[in-house]
Amino acid sequence: MISLRNLTLRRGTRVLLDSASVSINPGEKVGLVGRNGAGKSTLFALLNGTLHEDGGDFLMPPQWRMAQVAQHMPETAQPATDFVLDGDTRLSHLREQLRKAEQLGDGMAIAQAHADLADAGAHDAPARAQALILGLGFQVAELDRPVNSFSGGWRMRLQLARALMCPSDLLLLDEPTNHLDLDALVWLEAWLKRYEGTLIVISHDREFLDAVTQVTLHIDNAQLTRYGGNYSQFEELRAQQLTLQQAAFERQQAKIAHLQKFIDRFKAKATKARQAQSRVKALERMERIAPVLASAEFTFEFQEPANLPNPMLALTDASFGYRAEDGSEKAVLSGVSRTVLAGQRIGILGANGQGKSTLVKTIARTMAPLGGKVTEGKGLAIGYFAQQELDVLRPDDHPLAHMVRLARELGVDAREQDLRNFLGSFNFSGDMVLQSVGSMSGGEKARLVLAMIVWQRPNLLLLDEPTNHLDLATREALAMALNEFEGTVMLVSHDRALLRSVCDEFWLVGRGQVGPFDGDLDDYQRYLLDESRRLREQARAAAPAPAAVPAPDAREQRRLEAQARQQLAEKTRPLKRELETIDQRLALLAQEKAQLEERLMQELPPAEIAESGRRLKTCTEEVERLEEKWLDVSAALEELGR
Structure with a gap:
């Protein structure tokens, strides 16, 4: 296990951990949480050997193999598959041993190297590497593209695939979801659930932590506290602890005040001096309970729009896409006819590469439609946050300069102090407004x-x-601000907690079309599994036939193929039966839930209301458990079908 005993860890002069103690057992999946700057990444540096403890003991099994995502951007012309394949360090080492043995002509060493490579899974390593790449959202045609031909976000996905490729007993992941779409995120969750080693992950995605982790480590006030449970359970337990701590603090303060009042009143009286002195000593011996300091979480709100045109905009038989360098047009979406009304909260869903960003960019006027009509309501004012928006900021300028330039571009006369005050509401106070x-x-x-x-x-x-770059507190603030916003919201996000809390309807972008999605995010996750399977089958069908090779005996070939089909059927049959059973049970539960919800809307005796409520809760919990099981079984079935 990993053990920290009375550990002290500093970064410069700052103490990040002070006499902290915690243990992590083999195979546990741990979420590491805490405020930005609390020391999460520094603790990772201790675990990977980059830093050493300043005091106390840090113990980790020396034989454990560790994997983590390299933070540097890879600059190499190596094909994507080979780059990820090199993440399997054991295979790379064995291949090097084989190369040296072949150079020396050492027959025994060559035979041993081949045996070791077989044990290390060399025969299916390329297929495993490509499965990781495809699972993280790449297309089949991109498997052999040079790494440096991809954008930064996609190269970081390749770094993640490379880390997952590495055989490990300990996997460290620092914000692995930042560069992922929702389809890749769902795939990563399923992969991590099957991971057999110890996982420690830093993430600001609440639902990702809830889905993957069973233990939460919280860094606060230079201490590490272990909680059994995922992030939501940690929040409940911590809230209870803080409530108890505050109540105990208030009781102790009342007792201190009572003792101090006695001391102040009688310390000068000879008859009471001894009793007063004993109370002074009692105060000195008392172990003080710290008050719960209400943290000033970041909050903000959107200003009331000057007007609300209705409809906001209308898309009529529109085509969206881009123009190539040779002037030709490449349509990604076509025949789009949708209307956006005032006050709508629309979540835009779709598998990677289907055109979500293209749709949003065209509505935002950064791209022109290829055809059809985009009609804007009178007075439409768009606020656009693009994935690459952070790159648009001028790195040498400070926040105040950005605001002054924005006011000038919009022709608004704004005083510098007003702009400073506004930036202060977004936690840019003091010298920060002049920081580059x-x-x-x-x-x-x-x-x-x-x-x-x-x-x-x-x-x-x-x-x-x-x-992508927001911590949990700022994500919560954004969700609250969006819910209070009086205008219209169109949101593309892999943060399911944000989508659930903000959006009341969804559009699905896929297969060149945009239409309403009739379902919730759980239904969408099932859709993603079906869609990924469809795309894989489509890629297989489009792949060129392999070059002809001398065929074995036709009868023997047919026997082998029939045997392979039979073996596959034997493996998939129980999984398919399990899926059918789950589907049947889900249908029954859906019917029972509908009946219970209808019953609870009627006037009933208190006892019947309580019983129906308990049964409804039980049904809901069973549905959640079965849906999770459905995803696991589907993933296993999909894995066998590759």
Whole structure:
């Protein structure tokens, strides 16, 4: 196990952990949480050997193999599959041994190397590497593309695939979801659930932590506290602890006040001096309970729009896409006819590469439609947060300069002090308003972009992955602000907690079309599994036939193929039966839930209301458990079908 005993850890002069103690057992999946700057990444540096403890003991089994995502951007012309394949360090080492043995002509060493490579899974390593790449959202045609031909976000996905490829007993993941779409995120969750080693993950995605982890480590006030349970369970337990701590603090303060009152009143009286002195000693011996300091969480709100056109905009038989360098047009979406009304909260769903960002960019006027008509309502004011919006900020300028320039571009006469006060509401106070943007964290840059959008008083918000660099507190603040916003919201995000809390309807972008999605996010996750299976089958059908090779005896070939089909059927049959059983049970539960919900709307005796409520809760919990099981079984079935 991993053991920290009375551990002290510093970064410069700052103490990040002070006499902290905790244990992590083999095979546990742990979420590491805490405020930005609390020391999460520093603790990772201790675990991977980059830093050493300043005091106390840190113990980890020396034989454990560790994997983590390299943070540097890879610059190599190596094909994507080979780059990920090299993440299996054991295979790379064995291949090097084989090469040396062949150079020396050492027959025994060559035979041993081949045996070791077989044990290490060399025969299916390329297929495993490609499964990781495809699972993280790449297309079949991109498997052999040079790494440096991809954008930064896609190269970081390849770094993640490379880390997953590495055989490990301990896997460290620091914000693995930042560059992922929802389809890749669902796949990663399923992969991590099957991972057999110890996992420690830093993430600001609440639902990802809930789905993957069973233990939560919280860093606060230079201490590490272990909680059994995922992030939501941690929040409940911590809230209970803080409530108890505050109550105990208040009781102790009342007792201290009572003792101090006696001391002050009688310390000068000879007859009471001894009793007063004993109370002084009691006060000195008392172990003080710290008060719960209410943390000033970040909050903000969108200003009331100047007007609300209705409809906001209308798309009529529109085609969206891009124009190639040779002038030809490449349509991604066609025949789109949708209307956006005032006050709508629309979540835009779709598998990777289907055209979500293309749709949003065209509505935001950064791309022109290829055909059809986009009709905007009179007075439409768009606030657009793009995935690459942080790159648009000028790194050498400070936040105040950005606001002054924005006011000038919009022709608004704004005093510098007013702009400073506005930035202060987004936690840019004091000298921070004059700090260069290039030296800021990703979360601070995202807050600056949000501030610039809010200042423009939009009535239509187009948000394309706005949470990539936001911590949990800022994500909560964004969700609250969006729920209070009086205009219209169109949101693309892999943060399911944000989608659930903000959106009341969904559009599905896929197969070149845009239409309503009749279902919730759980239904959408099932759709993603079906869609990925369809795309894989489509890619197989489009792949060129392999070059002809001398065929074995036709009868023997047919026998082998029949045997392979039979073996596959034997493996998949119980999984298919299990899926059918789950589907049947889910249908029954859906019917029972509907009956119970209808019954609870009627006037019933208290006892019947209580019983129906308990049964409804039981049904809901069973549905959640079965849906999770459905996803696991489907993933296993899909894995066998590859």
